[in-house]
Amino acid sequence: MSASNATATSISHSERRTLQRFLGLYAFLALLILILGSTIYYKLQKDLMLQTKRLELEEYSKELIDGLKLLHIYFDRYRTYPRNPLYRSAIYDADSVRIFSTLDDPEGVQLDKVIYTTGRVIQYIHVLDSYYLGAKYVVVEIDDDRKWFVQTWKNILLYGGALLALFLTAGLVLVRLFLAPMRHAIRLLDRFIKDTTHELNTPVNAILTNIEMIDTEHLDEKTTKKIKRIEIGARTISNIYQDLTYLILHHKIASQNREVDMSHLVQERIDYFKILGESKKIEFETDIQPGVKLYIDEGKAARLVDNLLSNAIKYNRRGGEIFVRLRPGELLVQDTGIGMDQSAIKDVFKRYKRFDTSVGGFGIGLNIVAMIAKEYNLHIDIRSKKEKGSEVYVRW
Amino acid sequence: MVGSGRRSLVVGRWIRALTVGALLLGSAQLLADRGKNIYERNCVACHRKLPVALDKFFFNYLLKYSSERRVKEALQRFLKHPTKKKALASEELINQYGLMPKTELSDTELRRAIDTYWETYKVFGKIK
Numbered sequence: 320m321s322a323s324n325a326t327a328t329s330i331s332h333s334e335r336r337t338l339q340r341f342l343g344l345y346a347f348l349a350l351l352i353l354i355l356g357s358t359i360y361y362k363l364q365k366d367l368m369l370q371t372k373r374l375e376l377e378e379y380s381k382e383l384i385d386g387l388k389l390l391h392i393y394f395d396r397y398r399t400y401p402r403n404p405l406y407r408s409a410i411y412d413a414d415s416v417r418i419f420s421t422l423d424d425p426e427g428v429q430l431d432k433v434i435y436t437t438g439r440v441i442q443y444i445h446v447l448d449s450y451y452l453g454a455k456y457v458v459v460e461i462d463d464d465r466k467w468f469v470q471t472w473k474n475i476l477l478y479g480g481a482l483l484a485l486f487l488t489a490g491l492v493l494v495r496l497f498l499a500p501m502r503h504a505i506r507l508l509d510r511f512i513k514d515t516t517h518e519l520n521t522p523v524n525a526i527l528t529n530i531e532m533i534d535t536e537h538l539d540e541k542t543t544k545k546i547k548r549i550e551i552g553a554r555t556i557s558n559i560y561q562d563l564t565y566l567i568l569h570h571k572i573a574s575q576n577r578e579v580d581m582s583h584l585v586q587e588r589i590d591y592f593k594i595l596g597e598s599k600k601i602e603f604e605t606d607i608q609p610g611v612k613l614y615i616d617e618g619k620a621a622r623l624v625d626n627l628l629s630n631a632i633k634y635n636r637r638g639g640e641i642f643v644r645l646r647p648g649e650l651l652v653q654d655t656g657i658g659m660d661q662s663a664i665k666d667v668f669k670r671y672k673r674f675d676t677s678v679g680g681f682g683i684g685l686n687i688v689a690m691i692a693k694e695y696n697l698h699i700d701i702r703s704k705k706e707k708g709s710e711v712y713v714r715w
Numbered sequence: 716m717v718g719s720g721r722r723s724l725v726v727g728r729w730i731r732a733l734t735v736g737a738l739l740l741g742s743a744q745l746l747a748d749r750g751k752n753i754y755e756r757n758c759v760a761c762h763r764k765l766p767v768a769l770d771k772f773f774f775n776y777l778l779k780y781s782s783e784r785r786v787k788e789a790l791q792r793f794l795k796h797p798t799k800k801k802a803l804a805s806e807e808l809i810n811q812y813g814l815m816p817k818t819e820l821s822d823t824e825l826r827r828a829i830d831t832y833w834e835t836y837k838v839f840g841k842i843k
Contacts, residue, residue, distance in 0.1 A: 390842075391774060400842045413781035419842045450781035452838045 338494050342487070349486035357475045368467040369434045369441065376434065376443035379406045380459045384447065391451035406461050410454035418453060422460050430456050436463045509567075516563040523560055526553040551598050554591070558629055562683055565622050569690070574616040581611045585624055585645050592628045599637050606644040613715060615695055623691045626684040627652040627711055634709070648715055655708040664701050747834075750827030754835075757820060758828055765812060767804065773836040775803040783833060790829050794818045 386401025387410065400419055409420030415430055422428070427437060434443045445457045530550045535543045589603055596603060613620065631641045631654040639655040659667070668689035692699050692713065703709035762769050780786040793801045797815045818825055 391778065394774065394838065394841075395770060398841055398843050412783070414784055416782060418838060449778050451778065452842070453777040453781045453786070455781045 337498070341494050341497075342490055345490040345493075346483075346487060349483060349490070353479050353482060353486075357479055360475065361471055364467060364471040365436070369436065372441050372461070373434050373443060376406070376441070376459050376461065377445070379403065379408075379461075380443060380445040380457050383408050383457055383459060384445070384451070387451040387454060387457070388449075394452070406459050408460065409458040410452065411456040411458065412453045413450065413455040415456070420458075422458065428458050430458075438465075438468075439463055512563055513567050516560060516567060519556065519560045519563075523553060523556050527557060547594070548598070551595055554595060558625060561622065561625065562687055565619075565687055566683060569619075574619065574694070576614055576616050578612050579615050579617050579620050581613045581620065581650070582607050582609045582645055584617070584620055585643065585650065588621060588624045588628060589643060592625075592632060595629070596632050596641065599632065599635065599639070601632060601635050601638070602640050604640060604642045606642075608646055611645050611647050613695075619691045619694070623688055623697075623713070624650075626688050627713070630654075630684055631656070631709075631711075639708075650713040651710060653708065653710045658703045658705040658707050658709055660705060661703075664703060667701065747827075747831070750831040753820065753824050754828040754831035757818075758832065765808075767808060769832070770836050772804065773832065777838070779803060783837070787829050787833060790832070791825065794825060794829070 382403065383401055390397060390399075390401065400421070402421060407421045407423065409422045409425050409428065410418045411428070411430060412418055417425055422442075423440065428442060428444075429435060430444055432444060434441065436442075439462070440460050441463045442458055442460045445459070447455055447457060526549070530546060530553065533546060535546065538546070586605070586607055589605060593603055627650075628641070628643075631652050634656040635641065635654045636656055641655075642651070642653040644651040644653075667685045688699065691697070695715070698712075698714040700712040700714065701709060702712075758769065776786045776789060780789045794815070795818060797817060799809065799814060802809060802814065820828060
């Protein structure tokens with residue numbers, strides 16, 4: 320699982336996906352209705368055209384049948400088929416065998432129909448009562464000028480297009496209407512976090528600075544322990560505070576990128592988190608190569624490392640281990656925690672996603688990791704086995 | 716007159732049979748010729764006495780039955796068992812000359828005669 324494509328899942332992103340899905344379905348249905356309507360319209364236009372042509376063709380067929388009758392009676396003297404430059408015709412016997420034809424293409428005639436167009440010609444079939452010359456079917460054919468066809472298609476495209484545009488506009492309005500409550504809820508949550516964050520800063524700092532000022536040497540062991548617990552709590556809150564600030568402000572503050580000594584930074588952050596790990600009896604093991612550099616904003620690098628470490632603690636078991644290894648181009652944070660499913664891994668970068676709800680947190684940690692990774696083109700690789708633990712690789 | 720006609724016919728047939736045998740012509744031609752003989756001898760001979768020509772009868776059948784198959788079937792039906800009901804000829808004609816007598820030909824002979832009848836008057840290939 321890489322973070323480069325598991326982008327920082329923001330609200331607008333999921334919103335856009337919902338929007339796209341809905342619009343897709345909506346457009347599909349609208350199109351279906353339009354196609355149905357167009358088909359009916361097309362058929363009606365075609366029938367209308369054929370009805371008009373039919374009158375003309377019926378006249379022709381009557382004329383032709385009169386000619387056939389004469390030919391039938393005087394066949395011993397005349398054998399010339401009645402022709403007219405206005406139309407072409409053919410006669411077929413009761414077994415559909417062609418007796419005579421002046422048609423362009425006598426093969427494709429459909430004797431079971433009355434009138435139809437092949438696209439090139441319109442053919443009308445008249446069934447005789449008296450089979451002059453043995454002819455049961457008279458076929459009269461004229462050219463199809465395709466004017467109706469062009470006109471019909473023009474109308475379908477014009478009105479169909481207009482209707483589709485109307486449908487889609489209505490769809491967009493509907494989507495906005497449906498999304499309004501969801502947007503509202505998310506905005507509310509964001510604002511709530513923002514407000515809370517503001518109120519957190521001062522008290523947390525006050526606690527942390529004052530704890531540092533306490534001279535523990537003159538205190539008894541019990542009190543020292545208590546103060547340590549207070550410090551752990553304060554640091555946890557501070558960490559959450561940092562994350563939230565990052566989320567709210569990261570796009571407002573320009574990154575101050577420079578060569579950061581990652582070896583130093585990682586060691587410092589581990590020292591900071593050691594105390595948090597102690598509460599769960601978690602041992603840190605490190606293999607940090609000195610002098611590993613990365614061109615990055617120091618604050619963001621700290622957020623990245625902090626979140627990986629804090630997760631490793633959060634999802635670790637009591638008395639577990641955390642192994643941190645730093646090499647040029649690679650940082651590994653490995654825990655002996657609960658691990659997760661393959662399917663869960665792809666979701667971990669989503670905001671407000673906690674893959675174990677029994678553990679506290681807002682589910683923003685890995686979302687921040689993903690955002691930072693994206694900004695600096697870091698590649699994040701998570702390997703996890705359920706009940707065995709996870710390995711998170713950051714490569715650059 | 717009739718006797719000499721018949722003799723010349725017999726001689727002609729003998730010669731033709733010989734020729735056919737000698738030249739090994741296809742049997743189809745032979746059958747057609749035989750059909751033509753039966754038709755000429757039987758149908759045409761008797762019909763010469765009638766004022767209505769055979770082709771008029773043919774066109775009546777065409778008018779009513781249309782296709783080759785159906786015309787031939789109808790002819791077969793009529794010629795084997797002529798009835799007033801089945802007849803297409805006008806009533807005056809039948810009253811004057813009587814209903815056509817039931818054919819004496821065998822089924823195969825009749826079929827060949829009808830085939831010839833059809834070939835003689837069919838419109839296929841004749842319309843211009």
